[in-house]
Amino acid sequence: MKLRFREDGPIVIDLPEGSRFVLDGVEHTLERPKLALCRCGGSAKKPFCDGTHKRTGFRAPPGRLEVEG
Ligand code: FES
Incomplete structure (x- = not known):
């Protein structure tokens, strides 16, 4: 699984x-093969x-996290 930390974003x-995915017991099918948290x-x-985040001026660096196994 790969997680991308978007600069100043999700x-x-x-x-x-x-x-x-299942959220609070309800199953959802994704329209696009990605989730933005x-x-x-x-x-x-x-x-x-x-x-x-665009309106509030949120600032955070970009990054990537890859989980294997
Ligand atoms: S990161 Fe987009 S609303 Fe919080």
């Missing part, structure tokens, strides 16, 4: 096409990014 998780704390749709 954590993006790249997933295989057709991936699904809020790391600024300002999203009204937590845990997902809703673009609020």
Whole structure:
């Protein structure tokens, strides 16, 4: 699994096409093979990014994390 920390933005998780996830007991199928998770704390749709970070001036460095195994 690869996590991308977008500069001044969310954590993006790249997933295989057709991936699904369960949030609070409800299963969802992804329209796009990625999830963008809020790391600024300002999203009204937590845990997902809703673009609020652009308006609040959130600053954070870019980065990548790869998990194997
Ligand atoms: S990182 Fe986008 S709303 Fe928080």
